[in-house]
Amino acid sequence: MRRFYLLLTCSLLTGSTLFAQAPTPAPASTTTIDAFTKGMERNPGFLTYYWDAKKGKVWLEIDKFDTELLYYPTLAQGVGSNDIGLDRGRLGQEHIVKFQRSGNKVLMIEPNYAYRALSNDPLERRAVEQSFAQSVHAGFEIAAEENGNVLVDITPFLLQDAVGAAQDIARTRQGNYRFDATRSAMYLPMSKSFPQNTEFETIITLTGDQAGPYLREVVPTPAAVTMHQHHSFVQLPDSNYKPRLFDPRIGYGGIEFFDYASPVSQPIMKRYISRHRLEKKDPNAAVSEAVKPIVYYLDPGTPEPIRSALMEGTAWWNQAFEAAGYKNAFQVKLLPPDADPMDVRYNLVQWVHRSTRGWSYGASIVDPRTGEIIKGKVTLGSLRVRQDYLIAQALTGSFGADTTQKMANDPMMTMSLARLRQLAAHEVGHTLGLPHNYIASTQNRASVMDYPTMLATIKGNAIDLSDAYATGIGAYDKWSIRYGYEQFPKGTSEKQQLNKLVTDMHKAGLTFLTDQDARPEGSVHPATHLWDNGANAVDELKRVMDVRALALRNFNETKIPVGTPMATLEEVLVPVYMFHRYQVESAAKVIAGQTYTNALRGDGQPIVATVPATEQKRALDALLTTLAPSALAVPDAVLKLLPPRPFRYSPNQREVFKRHTGLAFDAMAPAEAAAGMTYRMLLNPERCARLVRQHALDPSLMGLDDMLNALSKQVATTTTGATYLQAINQQNERLYVDALIRLASNKETDGSVKAVVHNALTTMSQRLTTAPKSSQSAYLRWAIGRYFDDPDQISTPATMSPPDGAPIDPGQAWLDPSCDVH
Structure with missing residues (x-):
């Protein structure tokens, strides 16, 4: 399920029981599959398919009807523009589908899992199923059949703009484009079948006109935009996974659905968290190895020393799983040469290139019935590290006559790699089910799921970045992983144990507030902001202004290497001059601000309070400076x-x-x-x-x-x-x-x-x-x-906006423009 969290939202896809299938009618085709596919390339696996090279068609053998499976599209090769958002590896929306036969036709049907009845009564379940519409994604004519299996041409379904690239181009005002079937075809090297999933890749071309600047920048001939789109059919997990209930006081993404079997006195909306399946080998042991560890694999195309930094930051999560009672339950490895990143069995951290710096993402493929995470997928933009290096260069750079920089001894690269470790941990955290926690920066850097900016301090007459980013997983992160993954002893009440866990977290001085609390410029809470630091927004603004003033006084031509055009010094000036930008936004929230928590009745948390008058006055005075x-x-x-x-x-x-x-x-x-x-x-x-x-x-x-x-x-x-x-x-x-x-x-x-x-x-x-x-x-x-x-007709000159700031730190997973956000 995509989790790209501007606003935090989740899909309402959930699970239900199957419709009863009518008796299979008499065969409509007398041609056998063996005879029909003679001379074609057979690809056995989860779904067996045949490649007809002469006609350029894919024939799918369907051997199970009314059996649910997971389907989702992916953008395999992107467009390369962060502004348009069509990035390599971008996951599409999941759909539970099943094949249903009617005469000589097979329909691919998606049941409506946003509405269900968690009941043992089949009539009660059927009443809900028949009350809401379903969706038919495709219909196929049967070309051959044999021993109850049928063969259909799936090519027209695969050759479409499945990820909605044309809509994204139009949404970003980059032109009017449409799918061109004459310039699209199957891509066989990346069409494969594995034991648990079958993958099809296509070369998709969109043709159009009036290409915008973002599109012209990255496409060789803007009239034709060609990309690779991918279709995945995945085996759903078994029924042994136990969903875990959501608690608004601790952050987890997940699924939501209406349960019409709920007693009238209970909420009809049910909320489950998203998490990987993890079980102890020894359920009675305080610390145990996992039956099946969670393993993440890093894209081997990532260069050093970035590769090592990303692996180290990803591995931080094992600290949280140790706190939850597991030994070596979270692991990170380099993707083996013989492994295929398309295989659903591999959680992947992918290194992606764009023409401009942009967001990184942590997304997951989720079982819409239960919230179980099937595959985690992280997308890291390669140009982000250059922005971090540029900021370090602006603050501390001092290039001498030597035009070379030894990376191992480069403090600017040291800071950039520290940032990448944190970024890797942040995005992987999203794929473990966690949203942003923007109050954590005010609680002693309690979470990698916050957006921290580099902590720059003054040392003498220089700026020091030695403690720019925290190392290791945060205290809040350990509590959140415990909530999602801790296995409680048999005979105990899971609900009571989870509530105690959250209560103990609050006693430790840790809380959770996320995107809806922090992103809007008019948001209320003074401690929830992106890319801020410090326990107090006003004090930190004053400190940041001192750092900025020193950086401007120290700014000179040594900020760029010898042999670099002097005019390019402006790019280095920007992050120094605008160094206070996010702390200004944070301090402004103190004015007319309110502190609050996601309190539940009876949990003892503070509910809501207005920021004291003296603190609001201090904030205004600081902002006036x-x-x-x-x-x-x-x-x-x-x-x-x-x-x-x-x-x-x-x-x-x-x-x-x-x-x-x-x-x-x-x-x-x-x-x-x-x-x-x-x-x-x-x-x-x-x-x-x-x-x-x-x-x-x-x-x-x-x-x-x-x-x-x-x-x-x-x-x-x-x-x-x-x-x-x-x-x-x-x-x-x-x-x-x-x-x-x-x-x-x-x-x-x-x-x-x-x-x-x-x-x-x-x-x-x-x-x-x-x-x-x-x-x-x-x-x-x-x-x-x-x-x-005439106040209704007045127009004022537009104020020049600052150069782009975000993204300078963690990505915005869970913020998907088409869904949510994380």
Whole structure:
């Protein structure tokens, strides 16, 4: 099941009993399978198939009817663009299917497992089955049969855009494409049959026009986009697996379904977690080896020293399984030369290349009936390590006259490999069933399932990255694996044991909050954020600003090797200048923030509380420092090192600051991007609405007018000294006015917020009327006047956004644009 967790969601595919099969009708074909397939290549396995080379067709022999199996498509060879999302190895949605015969036709039917009755009464189960629709994925004419087996042409089903690549291209506005059967064919080298699964691969071509820039960047001829798509038919696990119930206080992905056999007094929605099957050889032993260990295999195409780092980080999970009472139950190995990565028996960590840096993913193939993980699949983007290296280079790099760097002694590579270990552990964690836990960074780095940024500290007059990333599995991760995999002694109540485990975790000071709590810019909890550090968001912002200031003071031409064009220094400047970006977002959540837990009635956890007024005030004061012209100015010494780009060194536009100045570096652009980011976070419509509400409920708490007064005072302060700083201050004032106008004219903004903002704009307009005449005051009066004249038709200049930041750390598994997310 895909688990790519922007929002955390899960499929509602689940299990049910089979329909009773009517008696098989008389044979519709007198041709035997042996006679029909004479001269064809036979491929025995889970599903036996024949290859007709003369006609380019695949004939499938069906020997079992009404037997459930798992089907899912995969993108075997991708497009290579992170923005489009069509990556090598991307898993499609699972489907439970069965073959059902009717006369001379065979239907491939998917029962509706989102609705079922967990009952021993067949009539009760049938009532639910007959109440909801099923899906027929394909219909096949029988060409031959023999001894109860039938032969059908499965080629038309295989030759289709099974992963929805054309829709993804359209969704990302990269053109209008459609499947072209004349340019598509079977791909035999990767079509195989194994004991537990049968695999078919196809060469699929989409043709179209109006190709967008992302697509043109990676396709040799944009009018034809050719990729390899894969179809997997997999044997389902036996019925000996016992599902485990979900608890919202500890993170697990899984399945959900409606159980119509539930007593009226009990919830009809049932939730199971996703996990691998793991059992002790000795159930009575406190520590035991596993009957069948969980083994992950690393793509041998991964180069050293990255390969060793990924294997080490993946192996960290054995620490968690040891805490759950297992010995050597989790293992990592290099995929053997004679093993096929398509074989469902191999959990795989795959190294994938794209044209730009992008997300990594941890996905799983899951039995939709029970939540059992059948196969884990990790996709790691190869360019991510280069971004980590670039950040380390920006903070600590100092290239001398020697143009070579010995990797073994390179502290920047040392940090990058530390990051890769953490990344491998993170993505594998998703394939073990775990979602993100974004509160863990405030609990002493308690989980690899958080998104940590590198911890940079000041040592003397230099920046130190020796403790950039934690080593080993986190404390929360051990509790979560215990919840999912610990085997309890016979005679004990599993429900009681699991509840005690969660209670003990809380006593240890550990909690769980995930994507829905952290990703939205207007989210509430001040301790849940991506790529932050520290127990307190405000204190960490102050510390990060100190690190950033030192890094900017130390920034010079030694950040790039000798022989590198000076203009490329801008790519290295970006992560230094924007080093505070995620901590700004984290600190902004303190304002009108609320602390809360996923409390259950009676469990003793704190439920919800508003952040104290003093802490909200500290957060606002810290955020105002990020708007100070002295903090936003690019040092003069750095500006003198940034010439226009040389011939054939055009930058990736998303990796550098946007500009209004053509080829010349725009000294105002970084300040606009950084200040605009702070305004966007502070003036988020949801945060502003909460400010109004909290002040109404408790006048001692900050109100929206309090925050706007502080911001107005900040931008109205006249900057003395350098003209550059004055220009930044004036730019800040313009950005602030534009942000207020956008907030007030936004149709989704709460009415009480609009009233406060309208009043703030009125006060500002009055102040500008009596201010000394200048082009700045005249422009602002004009802009505010246009808003007053017709707020519904007002448009404001777009604020330049910062260069891309994410992904700089763990991937976003469990966040799938088409499902969820993890």
